[in-house]
Amino acid sequence: MPVEGNPDNPIEAPAPTPWPMLMALGLTLVFAGLVTNVAVTLVGGVLFISGAVGWFGEVLPVEHREPLRVEAAPAAIVPATIGVDYLHVGELGNRAILPLEIYSYSAGIKGGIAGGIAMAGLAVLQSVVVHHSLWYTANVLAATVLANLANASTATLSSFIPEAFVVALIIHASASILVGLLYGVMLPMFPRYPAFWAAIVAPLLWTGLLWSSLSVINPVLDARIEWRWFILCQIAFGAVAGFVVNQTERVTTMQHLPFAVRTGIEAPGLGGDREGQN
Amino acid sequence: MAGTIDREMGLDAVDDLEQLPILGRLHEWVITVDHKRLGLMYITGGLFFFLVAGLQAATIRLQLAVPNSGIVPPQVFNRLLTMHGTAMVFLVGMPILTGLFNYLVPLMIGARDLAFPRLNAFGFWLWFFGALLLYFSYIGGDGLYGAGSAPDVGWFAYAPLTELPFSRGNSTDYWILSILLTTVGSTATAANIVSSVFCMRCEGMTLTKMPVLVWLATVVSFMILVALPPLSAAQVMLLLDRFLGAHFFDTQAGGSAVLWQHFFWIFGHPEVYILVIPAFAFASEIIPVFSRKVIFGYSVMVAASCAIGFISMSVWAHHMFSVGMTPAGNSFFAASSMLVGVPTGIKIFNWLGTMWRGKLRFKVPMLFSIAFLFQFLVAGLTGIMLAVAPFDWQLTDTYFVVAHFHYVLVGAIVFMIFAAIYYWFPKATGRMLSERLGRWHFWLFVIGFHLTFDTEHFAGMQGMPRRIYTYQPGRGLETLNFVASIGALVQGIAVLIFVINVVRSLRSGEPAGDDPWDAWTLEWSTTSPPPEYNFATLPVVRSRRPLWDLKHPDDPDWRYE
Ligand code: HEM
Ligand SMILES: [Cu+2]
Numbered sequence: 001m002p003v004e005g006n007p008d009n010p011i012e013a014p015a016p017t018p019w020p021m022l023m024a025l026g027l028t029l030v031f032a033g034l035v036t037n038v039a040v041t042l043v044g045g046v047l048f049i050s051g052a053v054g055w056f057g058e059v060l061p062v063e064h065r066e067p068l069r070v071e072a073a074p075a076a077i078v079p080a081t082i083g084v085d086y087l088h089v090g091e092l093g094n095r096a097i098l099p100l101e102i103y104s105y106s107a108g109i110k111g112g113i114a115g116g117i118a119m120a121g122l123a124v125l126q127s128v129v130v131h132h133s134l135w136y137t138a139n140v141l142a143a144t145v146l147a148n149l150a151n152a153s154t155a156t157l158s159s160f161i162p163e164a165f166v167v168a169l170i171i172h173a174s175a176s177i178l179v180g181l182l183y184g185v186m187l188p189m190f191p192r193y194p195a196f197w198a199a200i201v202a203p204l205l206w207t208g209l210l211w212s213s214l215s216v217i218n219p220v221l222d223a224r225i226e227w228r229w230f231i232l233c234q235i236a237f238g239a240v241a242g243f244v245v246n247q248t249e250r251v252t253t254m255q256h257l258p259f260a261v262r263t264g265i266e267a268p269g270l271g272g273d274r275e276g277q278n
Numbered sequence: 279m280a281g282t283i284d285r286e287m288g289l290d291a292v293d294d295l296e297q298l299p300i301l302g303r304l305h306e307w308v309i310t311v312d313h314k315r316l317g318l319m320y321i322t323g324g325l326f327f328f329l330v331a332g333l334q335a336a337t338i339r340l341q342l343a344v345p346n347s348g349i350v351p352p353q354v355f356n357r358l359l360t361m362h363g364t365a366m367v368f369l370v371g372m373p374i375l376t377g378l379f380n381y382l383v384p385l386m387i388g389a390r391d392l393a394f395p396r397l398n399a400f401g402f403w404l405w406f407f408g409a410l411l412l413y414f415s416y417i418g419g420d421g422l423y424g425a426g427s428a429p430d431v432g433w434f435a436y437a438p439l440t441e442l443p444f445s446r447g448n449s450t451d452y453w454i455l456s457i458l459l460t461t462v463g464s465t466a467t468a469a470n471i472v473s474s475v476f477c478m479r480c481e482g483m484t485l486t487k488m489p490v491l492v493w494l495a496t497v498v499s500f501m502i503l504v505a506l507p508p509l510s511a512a513q514v515m516l517l518l519d520r521f522l523g524a525h526f527f528d529t530q531a532g533g534s535a536v537l538w539q540h541f542f543w544i545f546g547h548p549e550v551y552i553l554v555i556p557a558f559a560f561a562s563e564i565i566p567v568f569s570r571k572v573i574f575g576y577s578v579m580v581a582a583s584c585a586i587g588f589i590s591m592s593v594w595a596h597h598m599f600s601v602g603m604t605p606a607g608n609s610f611f612a613a614s615s616m617l618v619g620v621p622t623g624i625k626i627f628n629w630l631g632t633m634w635r636g637k638l639r640f641k642v643p644m645l646f647s648i649a650f651l652f653q654f655l656v657a658g659l660t661g662i663m664l665a666v667a668p669f670d671w672q673l674t675d676t677y678f679v680v681a682h683f684h685y686v687l688v689g690a691i692v693f694m695i696f697a698a699i700y701y702w703f704p705k706a707t708g709r710m711l712s713e714r715l716g717r718w719h720f721w722l723f724v725i726g727f728h729l730t731f732d733t734e735h736f737a738g739m740q741g742m743p744r745r746i747y748t749y750q751p752g753r754g755l756e757t758l759n760f761v762a763s764i765g766a767l768v769q770g771i772a773v774l775i776f777v778i779n780v781v782r783s784l785r786s787g788e789p790a791g792d793d794p795w796d797a798w799t800l801e802w803s804t805t806s807p808p809p810e811y812n813f814a815t816l817p818v819v820r821s822r823r824p825l826w827d828l829k830h831p832d833d834p835d836w837r838y839e
Contacts (some may be wrong), residue, residue: 011811014395016309024403024463031455032411034521035448055396070814074792074805077828 010067017058023051100253103184107248112180115241116172119233126229133158138168140224145171150221157224180241187245198242203234311395312810313384316402318706320377321699323406324370329773330413331365334358336770339730343763345751355747356430357449361412363433364453366687367549368460369409374695375556376467379495381706383471385801385808386489388480388817393473401466408459415452429453432745434546435516437527437538442520451520454513461506468502471495480800482819487839489799489822490573493580494559497587498552504591505548512541536601543594551590554686555583557654557694558625561647564701565629567797568644569636572835575628576822582621582628589618599670608667615665622658626651641795642716646697649724653689657682660735675745678738681731688727696723696776703780704794708806709787715779722772729765733758798823 026048033041058064123137130136131154139157142164143149149157149164183198190197207230214222254262307315338358341349350358380398384391392398415428427449431440440450475496479488516538518524525531527538566573573579595603595611603611629651638644660682664670673679696719703711734742737758742749749755793802803825804813821827821835 011390011814013391013811014311016306016311017396017399018309020311020396020400021308021403024400024407027404028407028411028459031459032414034455034517035415035451059396068809068811070811071809072805073814074803077793077803077825079831080829 011070012065013068015058015064015066017055017064019051019054019058021051023048023055026051101250102188102253103245103248104251105181105184107245108181108184109177110180110248111183111241111243111245112177113173114244115180115183115237115239116176118240119176119237120172122229122233122236126226126233130226130229131158135160135165139164140221141171142168143224144221176237176241179237180245183238183241184245187242188250194246195239195242198245199235199239203231203238207231207234311391311399313380313392313395313398314706314808314810314812316398317377317379317381319402320373320380320405323409324372324374324377327365327369327409328374329777331362331370332770332773334362334365336766338362339763339766341747342749342759344760345749345756347748350747352747353430356432356745357428359745360429360432360453364412364429364457365409367433367553368457369412371553371687371691372460372464373405373409375498375553375691376464378556378560378695378698378702379471379498380467382702382801383474383492383495384478385705385804385812386492386799387475387478387483388800388813388819389474389478390812390816392470393478394470397466398470401463401470403463404466405460405463408456408463411459412452412456415449415456427452434542435538436542437516437519438529438533438535440516440520440538441528451517454517454520458510458513461510464502465506468499471499472503475499480817480819486577487819487822490562490576490579491559491799494555494562494583497583498555498559501548501552501555501587501590505545505552508541509545512538512545515541536598539598539601540594543597544591547594547597548590550683550686551586553691554654555586557650557691558583560694560698560701561629561650563799564643564647564697565632567795568639568641568647569633570639571632571636572823573628574631574634575624578624579628582624585621586618589614589621593618593665596665596670599667600674612665612667616662619658619662626655626658641700642711642713642720643697643701643795645717645720646693646700649720650690650693650697653685653693653727657685657689660685673738675743676738677734677742677744680744681734681738684731684734688731693723693727696720699780701795702801703783704790705801705806705808707784707787708790709783710790710794711779711783711787715775715782719772719775719779722768722775726765726768726770726772729768730762731765733762733765737762793825796829798825800824803828 026044026046029044030041030048031044033039033044124134127133127136127138136154136158139149139152139161142161143152143157145167146164149161183202187194187198207227211227214225307319310316337350338355341347341355380392412429427447429435429449429452431445431450431453435450435453439445475488475492515524515526519526519528519533525533527533527535529535562573562579593611593615595601595607596615599608599611629647660678664673664679664682700711700716703709737755738744740754740758742755742759749759790806792804792806794806795802800813800817800819801808803817817824819827821839823835827834827836
């Protein structure tokens, strides 16, 4: 319960007292005697003890207390007339540049798998139409890691080589999934026509990148790649992956939340409840 | 006696005294056990020694302004240096900071006094007489007959240099005895604050609803309780060596020369945090009010302060890299020193976060706080540099170190002491300090501070040794030292303006009202100055900003906490 003070019920406080001061002076003189004269120490000792006796007398058996007159009350606190401003976070599109919604990671992975299948289909078609073999493209892909295939003849590359097939599958699957994931993450950031960016611009960009660098990375592979088919395959991948990703539902990001909330720091007023103050 | 309605005893005596109003009032101050008066006495005493030790600093800088100067002889220089350092730490920093806590903590926790009012008075008087004893050394000993025997051993009093064969006479004894007394006083205050915070909070003020300042006062008090006893122990050992022929620090008799350093810095490093955490505390109250925003990251702030308290206990030997410790020792103390940077950095971000998008009001307390933020950042960075042991081997005992710790002691602590005085002066006296003089004070002090201590970093890197009474021309030190001395002069002028401001405002300052800054903590809910009993009705709080709740009944904090 709040304790109320008023003239009938005065507030009590410990009575003023000189004894603690006397005791402190005594102790100081006890010390000072070491650097001056023993007599000082003796006087200090007497003061110290009498201070202690006086002090104890004031608190034992009951503490000396003194009633205090209750003086003017503080001015009453007036409620503020100015309202409180709020900045409703995320409102006003103040985060227009960063995506407020993204695709889930699983959407990207699914898109990657679908794109990968479409691309593989086209690659097999190329293999059959151009080289009259089901396996040629897969073997060329595997040659990026299987060094002994790099110098193989066209006939060898057209035959079925089990370990080359497994390697090609792994390369193709992992690359497809990773690129799909990248698509899922990046698509929301493309302005306006995501399909155009996903199906045309992005595949052309990375084909250009590969085209300009492959002669250095792997000259043998570079000599065997047919770039028109390659571009076609990439576009197929981009279009299918982009389509699949685009079909899935978006989730909202935490971008619009204040930094403190995202990092889990507690800050009154930031926890999505209120921010600005007057 | 003001506030007394019952004067059955001693009525005549009181009347007699009232005929001599000055004596009567003085008597009241001498016998008081009121935490507010004792707080003001600590602060006033501390400010007095601030002027004294500041004059000593000015003399030091005067001597160093030009090479080969003979303004003071070497022995006097050593005394000035020792008395300046000792006074600034024990007679300025400690009393002003404990004084402010003494004044504020009961008001902020909605209590009528500290838990042990008489112990509080005892602590103050021990500090006061101890301080007098230190300065008595100027006229004590051979003083009246000779030049005085003030201590000349540095504020760290490294043994065995302070042993009898190397330090004759009583000067070192004065240092030991007076610091022993003042530290007992500080320890009493610390115990008092801890007990009050845990036992005397008003209704509704849970630990998580205490103002940050109260939290930090508690952390500091615990640190005082842990860190000061090693110093006292070492001092008693040194006394035994000097008076009774013990050999704790006497290497010839099997004592250890490094032992003193360990004892001293086990106290000495936490001590610098004991001084700087109150500065954090003031910043944490002032910055929110002048930004019109809640302190950012309250619990992180509190946790970081506790972390600083703990970690700073384990870094003391970064003052001893050049002693020649083992590589493992060096690595441990370097790493733990750098670790302190983490919670400290967190706190800086939290203050910035508080100001971020706030409605800043650039009143004088806020100006000092903002300067504090930047200067403390620099101080922390040079601290991290010194924590790299090989760097420290190069620059220890140069002016770089002097510049580093003055960035902390002045750039952070003194700046925040000024901020706190401008902020709470209206509460304690009922009158405002002048904004106009305050701005002059602020700008001159900032300029002077940077002139002095920025240059000292470079003087240190040029090889200017620390604790040296003069230097030779032609080593690239003249300009830097001259600029540093000019800066000291400018700081002196700034402090003079502050003194004028205080004296004028005490007499004729603008009346403050109860709550001049539109603040949120409990001390602003009572009158200015508060009555002896603080609160006629003990407050009940529901949130960390009880006055906000009262001012904004439509939007109180407790809805969100
Ligand atoms: C926060 C308040 C601080 C204060 C008041 C302070 C004060 C001081 C003082 C007085 C000295 C000189 C010691 C002597 O007489 O030899 C010193 C040196 C030193 N300080 Fe600080 N300091 C602070 C913060 C820091 C921080 C944050 C670090 C490191 C992260 C640090 C690292 C050092 C080191 C390594 C030295 C030794 C320099 C040497 O002896 O060469 N200090 N400090
Ligand atoms: Cu340290």
